[in-house]
Amino acid sequence: MNRPYRIYNMATPSAHPDGDSWFRIKNAAPAEGATAQPLEVELYDGIGNWGIRAADFLRELREADDGQREIHVGINSLGGDVFDGLAIHNFFRRLGNRLTVRVDGVAASIASVIACGAARLVMPDNTMLMIHNPWLWAGGEAEDLRNMADMLDKSKANLIACYRNKAPGMGEQELSDMMDETTWLSAQEALALGLVDEVLGGVAMQASAGRLASLGRLQNVPAPWLASVSAKNAPIEPAKPVVDPEPVVEPTPAPQPASDAPAVAALAKLAAQLCNAAGLDGQAVESVMTHTALASEKAVRDGVANMVAVRDLCKVAKLPEMSASLIASGMSADAARARLFDKLVANAGEELDNRLPEEAGVAPKKGPNPVDVYANRRAAKRQPANSR
Template identity: 45%
Template sequence: MSKKAIPRIYDKAGKQVKVADKSWYTLQASGKAEQQTIEVFVYGEIGTWGVSANQFVQDLRAMDDGASPVIVAFNSIGGDLFDGLAIHNSLSRLGERCTGRIDALAASAASVAVCGAHRVVIAANAMLMIHNPYTFTGGDAEDFRRVADVLDQTLEAIIAAYKSKAPDIDEAELRRMVNAETWLTANEAVALGLADEVGDGLKVKACLGQGSVLQRFQNAPAELLAQLDEEPDVEPADPVNPPDPAPVLDAAGLALMVTKGCAAAGISNLVDPILASTKLESEAVVTAALTKAKALHGLCVAARLPELTGEFLAAGLDEAAVRARLFDKLVSSGGGFEINNSLPLDNDPAPTITAKQVDTQSIWATRQAAQNGTSKGARA
C-alpha cells in the first residue's frame, strides 16, 4: 500500500509551517487523492488580521473531495467572533471525518471554531480559553444600549457553540466560566466535554510572535506569558570551522537590496520610504525595514487600504499602532460595528469623542438679529 498523501493548507505556497511561524494559510498536495488526509493549520489570528472565514471555507472546499479525513490543527489567540462561528459551522458540516487538534492554544474565537469538529484532541500541554464577547463603539445612550443587546445575543451564540460539542455540560457553570475568562488545561477540557482526548505534548510557542496580543486577556496563565521572554533557539556556531564572514555592502549595494526586496514582495512603491527611513545605515537595518514594510503592507491590504502603507512607514509606526489606526478608519467609514471577542491591548489608543465645534458666526448673527428686533419694537 502506498503512503498516505497529506495535503496541507498554509499561508505561503509550498512552504512547510514551522512552530515559530506566524502565518498559516496555503495549499499543498501530493500522492493519490483516494488515500489523502487533508490537514489545515490555523496558526494565527482569525478574521481581519489573519485569514477570513470566507477564504478558509472556499479554499477548503476546493481541496475537499467529500470523503478524505480532515484534521484542523489550532494554535490561535482567536480574533473575529463571527469568523470563528463560520469556521465552527464549516467544520461541523464535515461530520465524523473532521478532527480538531489543539496543538498549543485555542483561545477566544478559536475555542469556538475548534468545537465545530466532530472529535477534538488537545495536546497534554495545550490550553483552551473561553470568555465573553467584546467590542467597543461610540454614540449616544441608545447606541450603547443597542450594542449591549447585540453582545448579549452573541454570547448566546458562543454558549450554543460550546454546548454543541458538550451537550451534557452544566449550562450555569459554563456561563460562569465564560464570564470569568477561564483557561482550561487539557484534562479540564476533556472533563467538561469540550475535548475528547488528550494527545501528546508539543513544544509550540503559544502565540507565534503575538505576545502583545496574549496580554489582552485578564487571566492569561503566567507560564504562557513567561514564554514571551524566552530567547529563540539558535544553532550553536561551529568553533572549528567558523563560517566565512559575509561581505559588507556599500550604499549602492544596500539600495539595490531595497529595490530587489521590494520588487520580490510586490511593494515597489515603498522603495523611497524605506530608503529615507533607513538612510542605508547597514544591512541589518535595511533587512529589518523590509520585514516591517511587508508586515505593514499586509495589514493595509487586509483592511483594503494599501495606499496608506507608505504613510505609516514614513511615520515610523509599528504594527500595533497601524492596526489601531486602520481599525479607527474602518469603524469611522462604516455604519456599524464589529463584534470581536478579543480584549484591548494596554497600549491601544483610548477612544476619543470629538465635541461639536462652536459656530461663533452663527451665534453672533442670531444675537444681532434679536437685538435689532428689540430696538425696532421699542421705537414702534
Template identity: 45%
Template sequence: MKKLMPFRIFNKAKTALQVEDESWYKINAASDGESESKTIEIFIYGEIGTWGITASQFIQDLKAADDGASPVVVAFNTIGGDLFDGLAIHNALSRLGERCTARIDALAASAGSVAACGAHRIVMASNAMLMIHNPWTLAGGDAEDLRRVADVLDQTFEAIIAAYKAKAPDIDDAELRRMVNDETWLTAQESLALGLADEIGNGVKVQACLGQGAAMARYRQTPQALLDQLTASQAEPSVQDDPPAVDDPPASTEADSTALALMITQACATAGISNLVAPLIASTKLADETTVQAALTRAKSVRDLCVAARLPEMTAEFVHAGLDPGAVRARLFDKLVSAGKGFEIDNSLPPADDEIEPVQATIPTPTSTYAARRQATRQHHGKGA
C-alpha cells in the first residue's frame, strides 16, 4: 500500500515569509523581592515552528523554569506558523490551569491565536488583534494522495475549532466556522465580546513591536489600518540623538535593547543565519551597538567555518559562547581529529563521489612510435600465415 509522504500543515500565509523584524523568545522567572513568590514570564515574539519557536523548545524551557506553583504569563506577538506546534503549545498552557495567563501585546495571528487560547485567561492590549483562519499546506502526489491530504486538512480544521471553543464555549459554532473560513481579524473589543479574551489591558505602540511586518500584507484580509501603521513605521527615519558627553555613561533602556534585538534579527535574516538570533542575543546581552556589530561579523565567520568542517550544527553553540574564529577553528580541528576525520578545514567544495582519477599523459617519441608500428606489422603477418 502506497504511503503518503509526510507534510507540514501551516496556519499562516500561503508563501514563505522572510523574517524582517523582531523575533525574540525568552523566559524570565522574576521574584517580587519581598517574598519568595515569583512570576514566570515567557515572550513568544516571532514565528511558531521550525524557523522560530518550536513547541519542543517551548515545553522544555517551560518545564525547566516552572516550579509547579508560580503564575505563568505568556506574552504573544506572532504571525503564526506551524499548526501542530501551535496546538502543542496550546495544550501545554492548558495543563497549567488557572496559573496561566496569555498576554497579547500586539498580535496573535493564525497558529499564534490557537496557542494563546490554551491559557486560562487572555489579556489583550487595547490595540492588539487576534486573527483566525483556515489551515493550509503544500502537498504532491496522485488523486488518492491529495484526497488524503484534504481529509487531514478537514481534521485539523476541527482541531482549530475545538481550540477556540475550549476558550469560548458559548461562542456560536456556525459563526465561528464562518469567521475561520473567512480569515477574520478581531480587535480586543470583538475578542472580548466573543469570549476569546477576558480583559483589555493598556495599549502599546503596535508598529514598534508587531514584528515580521512584511508578512502582514500576505494575508487576504489584513486590516488596512494595520498595514498603514506598519508602512508608517518602516518609513520613519532612524534618528540618532546627540552622543552623550565623555564623562556621562551611556544609559541602557528597554527601548535600546529592543532596537538592538531588532538589529540582530534583521542582519541575520539578510545573511541567512536567522537560527543564530537567540544565541547572538544571549552572547551580546544587547550591551551596545558596537558589541552587536562585532558579534554579527564573528557569527558569519563562525558559520562559514562550521559549514566547511561539515559540522553546521555546532554553529549556534560557538556563537552562544562568543568564540572568535580562531578559537572555533581550534575546536573544530580537535573535534575532527578525535572523530578520526583526517581532512583539513577549508572553504572549497568537496570532491564528487564519482570523480575520475586524473591520468598523467606522456609525450610520444619517434622511437616509441616506430616500435609500435613494427609490433603491429609482425602481429598482422602472423595472423596471415
C-alpha cells in the first residue's frame, strides 16, 4: 500500500533532462585467465519515484552481483525520497568491504546518506557532499500536520544515525545544526569530519541543464562550485578570425614546487583520527585544522593534545558547557584555565580577595594551641568543687 505522504531530502525536483536512463550497471565478463573486474554501477539521478527507485535498482544489482566481486558505485545525485534512500543505504552497509562508493560530482541530501552506507567512501577533490533537513508537501487538518511534523523529526533522527555510523566522532547536535544550515562540504572537509575515507585527484564533473536548475533551488551552494558546473552549459561563442601574431619568445618557466596536497590530506586525516580517538567532535577537528594550518604532524598532535587538556579542565571545573567554545577558539590550556577560574568566581556571586593577609592589612587569626588547652584542663581538675 502506498504511503499517504512522501518525505524528501533533495532540491525541488525539475523535469528529468537525460531521457529514461536512471542508473547503469556494467557487468563486464573478465578475459580468460584475468581476475574478475569490479561490478561498476552509476547512480546519476534523483532517488525515488521520479528517478532511481530502490526496488528496481536493488533487484538489478542483486541479479548482476555474484557475491564475490568488488562493487564500485559512482554517485552524482541531488537526492530524493528518504525511504528509498534509506533502503539503498542499508543494502550498501550489508555489502561490507566489497563496496566502494565514489562521488563523481555531488552527493546531496539523501544521496549523501546513500554514499555514507559504503564501507569505503572516496571523493575527488573537486566534488561536494551536502546535508540538510528532510521536507515534504503537506496538506490536511491540524492534527494531520502535527503528525507529519513528528514524522519529519523522526526522519531527521534516522538520517543523523546514518551519518554517525560512518563518522561516530560527530555529535548529534553538531550534525543537526549542520542540517539546519544546509551545509556543503568539500572533499577535504568531509575527510576531516570522518565522513570520507580518501580524497582523490579531480575528475571532470558531470553536469546537465536539469541538474543546474535544481542546484539553483538549493541554499548555500558554494559560488565557485556552482560556477564550475555552469561553465559546462555556457553557450559557445562564434569563432573569431585568426590573425597571425608577431612571434613572441616565451621565457622558460621556473620549476614549480611539487604539490603538497597529499601531505595536507594526510594531516587532515590524522587530525580527524586523533580527535575521534580522544572523543572530540567534528568541531574540534575543524579547530585543529584552522589553528595549526596543518603545518606539520607535530603541530597537529600538539593541537589535539591541547584540546584534550582544555576539555578535561572544563570537566574538572564542572563547566563542560564551556568546552565547545574554548576548543573552537583554539585557546591554550593555560588561557582556558584562567578563563574557567574567572567563570567560577563570577558564579560564586562575590568578589574574592586573593591578596596576602599582610598586604590586606588584616592580622592573621591565631588558632587554638593544644598545649594551652591541655594545661587549662589540668588546672580545672585541681580546683576544689566549692571554688567553682
